[in-house]
Amino acid sequence: MCEKIPYLKHSSKLKQVKHTFSKFILISHDYLHFILKAKIQTLSPHLAVLHFLKMITASGGKIFATSEKKADFHTTLTKCKEAGGSIATPRNPDENDAILYFVKTFNTYAYLGLKECLIPSRFQFLGSTQLSYTNWHLNEPSGKGEEECVEMYTDGTWNDKSCNKNRLIVCQF
Numbered sequence: 001m002c003e004k005i006p007y008l009k010h011s012s013k014l015k016q017v018k019h020t021f022s023k024f025i026l027i028s029h030d031y032l033h034f035i036l037k038a039k040i041q042t043l044s045p046h047l048a049v050l051h052f053l054k055m056i057t058a059s060g061g062k063i064f065a066t067s068e069k070k071a072d073f074h075t076t077l078t079k080c081k082e083a084g085g086s087i088a089t090p091r092n093p094d095e096n097d098a099i100l101y102f103v104k105t106f107n108t109y110a111y112l113g114l115k116e117c118l119i120p121s122r123f124q125f126l127g128s129t130q131l132s133y134t135n136w137h138l139n140e141p142s143g144k145g146e147e148e149c150v151e152m153y154t155d156g157t158w159n160d161k162s163c164n165k166n167r168l169i170v171c172q173f
Helices: 011-052 073-082 093-105
Strands: 056-059 062-071 110-116 123-125 149-152 158-161 167-172
Touching (some): 056 093, 062 073, 062 093, 073 167, 093 110, 093 167, 110 158
Antiparallel strands (some): 056 062, 062 167, 110 123, 149 158
């Protein structure tokens, strides 16, 4: 059996312990905030360099990044996950433009985090969530079950495509 700590039986001691603990939490929070702020300031020059090299941009609370490398869809998923992110998935025009920034900069197409459902020519976000935003190219999707992935063209519109082509890796964080 565990023994009760005798001094906690008295309410004044208990209040004092709670007060001290609350101060500790506040101090710990302030200290963590200070450390985090210092880390961000340390990273800021690196982020600025990545932005300058056209390898990073932000939109809608997300950071989008590329390594300038190309890969098929499944390798893109793996590479983004290894980096701590996921494949770029535009959920509004601003995020679409953030991804388009890389597509235009490197003059190549990029896969998006969308896949065809079991119903041909119907697409969804990778988490099986219904699309709330689309930007299909004229007469797309057109693969009718043969093209399960989605790529972004250099004009920002989308096309359904087979998943085995090499496209620019763009991840979101």
